[in-house]
């Protein structure tokens with residue numbers, strides 16, 4: 001079975017967040033399961049592209065409205081990621097360093113999708129499934145079915161996975177002419193709330209859509225940034241498949257990015273050594289419990305709650321707790337979190353920016369990982385933290401609810417709280433500190449956490465079952 005994954009991100013080629021982790025791992029596990037899975041993503045001018053060799057497998061000319069675009073499809077020569085990787089390069093439009101946030105982002109992602117379809121169409125390929133991830137490839141199902149330019153591809157079933165329903169990629173109808181030769185009687189499929197909405201279009205045009213956890217599937221009907229009614233009426237097409245984690249990349253026993261490697265057998269010494277290295281770097285006292293946060297500093301992650309919650313906890317438990325923050329995003333939150341590090345230098349540190357290796361070191365060295373998310377479609381951080389024996393403190397929502405149980409409940413291993421609020425965060429910090437004082441219980445919980453299995457094997461086969469179901473129905 002030939003499957004193409006379309007995504008704006010893929011680890012380690014280009015990563016902004018969890019989308020990259022999933023698209024870097026799922027195809028690899030699918031290949032291991034006997035599926036001929038490949039990734040086709042935009043080209044970025046990044047370390048990965050400089051350090052790897054590529055062959056040009058296709059060159060074409062296409063149109064974006066009246067603008068003529070030359071494009072190339074590059075294939076990574078040695079399939080070093082464990083699957084075939086194709087990069088769509090459009091000089092002057094898709095060949096830049098950043099993944100998001102350019103003023104012509106709409107043009108970039110539409111051109112990426114058109115160039116991909118042109119390539120598949122003109123090169124005579126007929127994949128069995130085209131698996132689109134988030135709105136950046138959300139127009140592909142519509143274009144395959146309702147553009148005269150891609151009639152040959154009309155029977156290829158699309159699968160659409162929602163990693164984040166808050167972002168839709170919506171744009172104005174005056175850009176409709178970017179879409180090549182479409183059936184104008186079908187434009188209702190593109191519409192939502194007066195705009196052209198790629199996320200909505202993908203949901204409408206796919207036989208099935210998936211969400212990255214079962215709980216998030218339910219939540220979209222009441223929290224999806226304006227698409228609630230759509231998800232309500234299309235609920236019967238939705239399937240929740242919990243993400244896995246790449247247990248080769250995220251393995252404390254082999255992780256080359258951490259100070260000391262460890263398995264369950266030497267968890268106490270292993271974590272202690274990693275904590276010592278981390279605390280030394282940030283001038284924190286190793287003997288105190290270390291609560292960390294890693295993530296994008298946005299409202300979805302509850303990041304705006306952190307400055308007050310950290311400050312209140314630092315005062316409430318003066319000299320008894322350390323906090324470490326790794327993240328970037330909203331500038332006000334960044335400034336507030338940086339200001340705290342001057343005021344509470346002995347017990348709090350912030351690294352504003354993105355640092356993959358440091359993230360690994362924090363999962364390994366912290367005692368607790370805080371995730372006060374308002375919205376969390378799945379969340380990978382809590383699964384990484386469990387794998388590294390670091391107790392997750394999570395708001396009970398979306399995938400966090402599906403993966404973390406409270407240690408106060410029978411067989412539980414994390415800390416859960418109900419509200420994305422400063423009060424609930426501070427209360428769970430207090431609970432964490434009491435638990436930290438009970439060394440035997442913490443040790444037991446760490447062993448339980450590290451023994452949990454969140455690997456991709458199970459989820460990858462759920463996707464394959466879905467592909468088979470779609471193919472046999474089509």
Ligand SMILES: Nc1ncnc2c1ncn2[C@@H]1O[C@H](COP(=O)(O)OP(=O)(O)O[C@H]2O[C@H](CO)[C@@H](O)[C@H](O)[C@H]2O)[C@@H](O)[C@H]1O
Nearest residue numbers: 017018019163295327353354355359376377378379380381
């Ligand atoms: N400053 C920083 N430095 C280094 N590493 C950093 C970092 N900030 C974040 N990261 C890393 O980025 C990833 C974040 O993944 P998440 O799944 O938690 O969130 P994200 O919201 O990006 O993904 C969306 O898609 C994924 C995948 O489906 C869903 O799990 C999730 O709920 C959804 O919001 C982790 O690998 C984390 O370590």
